[in-house]
Amino acid sequence: MNQDVNSQVNAIKQSFRQMMDGAVAQSMRQKGLDYHLNWGATLPRLREKADEIGKNYDLAIALWKENVRECKILATMIMPADEVLPEVIDIWMEQTPTQEIAEQAAFNLYQYLPYAPEKAYTWIASDKDLYQLCGFHILSRLFMNGQEPNERGINEFIDQALAALQGESVMVKKAAMLSVQRFAELGLVYQRLAKSAIKTINLDFL
Numbered sequence: 001m002n003q004d005v006n007s008q009v010n011a012i013k014q015s016f017r018q019m020m021d022g023a024v025a026q027s028m029r030q031k032g033l034d035y036h037l038n039w040g041a042t043l044p045r046l047r048e049k050a051d052e053i054g055k056n057y058d059l060a061i062a063l064w065k066e067n068v069r070e071c072k073i074l075a076t077m078i079m080p081a082d083e084v085l086p087e088v089i090d091i092w093m094e095q096t097p098t099q100e101i102a103e104q105a106a107f108n109l110y111q112y113l114p115y116a117p118e119k120a121y122t123w124i125a126s127d128k129d130l131y132q133l134c135g136f137h138i139l140s141r142l143f144m145n146g147q148e149p150n151e152r153g154i155n156e157f158i159d160q161a162l163a164a165l166q167g168e169s170v171m172v173k174k175a176a177m178l179s180v181q182r183f184a185e186l187g188l189v190y191q192r193l194a195k196s197a198i199k200t201i202n203l204d205f206l
Helices: 003-019 022-030 043-053 057-065 069-078 086-094 099-108 116-124 129-144 151-165 170-184 188-199
Strands: none
Touching: 003 043, 003 057, 003 069, 043 069, 057 069, 069 099, 086 116, 086 129, 099 129, 116 129, 116 151, 129 151, 129 170, 151 170, 151 188, 170 188
């Protein structure tokens, strides 16, 4: 890490002290979100910080390496989606420690990647919960933005969503159901496909 980036990281970590929210940090610990260091900074405060910094690849890489909740979230906010390689995203996904970081990465960065659909379909087929969670959240966002899957994508999505909805993980089930709802909002044909699929596993589709 060059000296300039190192100085920036240290200054950013110092700034978290002003954002510290003990109640938020305590609440996270009680919910089992055990970070090495957690200042309890709220997401709006972190978003303000990210806007102030702007997009910065080297700084994002450096921040992600810090085992600090706020550093990892900020890294997902400032990483330029059009610059980061798939291999780097694979490393980040592998190093994702919690549901919160996974969701923030999906919303702040992964949905905007030029190769977002490929990552999403790969991840929903994973046997790891956080990978599936990220994959379904990315697809939810892509569907919300009107991106329609091709026939192969539709079949793959429905198969994996049905498997997730019958799985053990509550967080994955919720993410999968949300993505099915967003899929249905793409139009009447998609709505019928979603309803028909959900019916096969005896679930109600709202």
